[in-house]
Amino acid sequence: AQSVTQLDSQVPVFEEAPVELRCNYSSSVSVYLFWYVQYPNQGLQLLLKYLSGSTLVKGINGFEAEFNKSQTSFHLRKPSVHISDTAEYFCAVSVTPDDKIIFGKGTRLHILP
Amino acid sequence: EAQVTQNPRYLITVTGKKLTVTCSQNMNHEYMSWYRQDPGLGLRQIYYSMNVEVTDKGDVPEGYKVSRKEKRNFPLILESPSPNQTSLYFCASSFGRADTQYFGPGTRLTVL
Numbered sequence: 001a002q003s004v005t006q007l008d009s010q011v012p013v014f015e016e017a018p019v020e021l022r023c024n025y026s027s028s029v030s031v032y033l034f035w036y037v038q039y040p041n042q043g044l045q046l047l048l049k050y051l052s053g054s055t056l057v058k059g060i061n062g063f064e065a066e067f068n069k070s071q072t073s074f075h076l077r078k079p080s081v082h083i084s085d086t087a088e089y090f091c092a093v094s095v096t097p098d099d100k101i102i103f104g105k106g107t108r109l110h111i112l113p
Numbered sequence: 114e115a116q117v118t119q120n121p122r123y124l125i126t127v128t129g130k131k132l133t134v135t136c137s138q139n140m141n142h143e144y145m146s147w148y149r150q151d152p153g154l155g156l157r158q159i160y161y162s163m164n165v166e167v168t169d170k171g172d173v174p175e176g177y178k179v180s181r182k183e184k185r186n187f188p189l190i191l192e193s194p195s196p197n198q199t200s201l202y203f204c205a206s207s208f209g210r211a212d213t214q215y216f217g218p219g220t221r222l223t224v225l
Binding site for chain 1: 144146148153154155156157158161163169171172203205210211213214216217218219
């Protein structure tokens, strides 16, 4: 079965520092990859996605992610975080030919003043 | 306004009492999903639907039913709820599994 592993359940980081949230997936076949963000007491919204093409994907709010096929990873990065980035971040994968979408367990990003 | 709506937003019920959580989208999306979110477990897909009359099991379908009689609606049915179905439920829709999913506001269900 396909799986998505988010290696850190919580990540504390100081404001204006860089951050990387890690995501690994199990499939070696064609995949679509997503990062979603959930702000406190809200639903989820898309940050960015990788379907094909350039391995570096830019998203909203200054986030970017890099698809690494050999390491089956899709880590999310931001060069300088803000207090408003406090949220839970979910990595998700959709694998052909299945039509399921598998989410990771999430990473809580805590911004320290 | 493009949106996914869910009702009710909050529900407290008792074991065995059948309930339905409605989900509706106004974006003409083909793909619709139900997820449950539990602390430490992330989101887990319960059922999904590729189009009208086409539904399939996600990773945690036991104890749930769905139907897709119209493109815009995708209700989640719990025929005999149990306490282990206490959770936060999200409906989502998109044009396909490669596309951005739009999530509803969530339904917090408590089964006593």
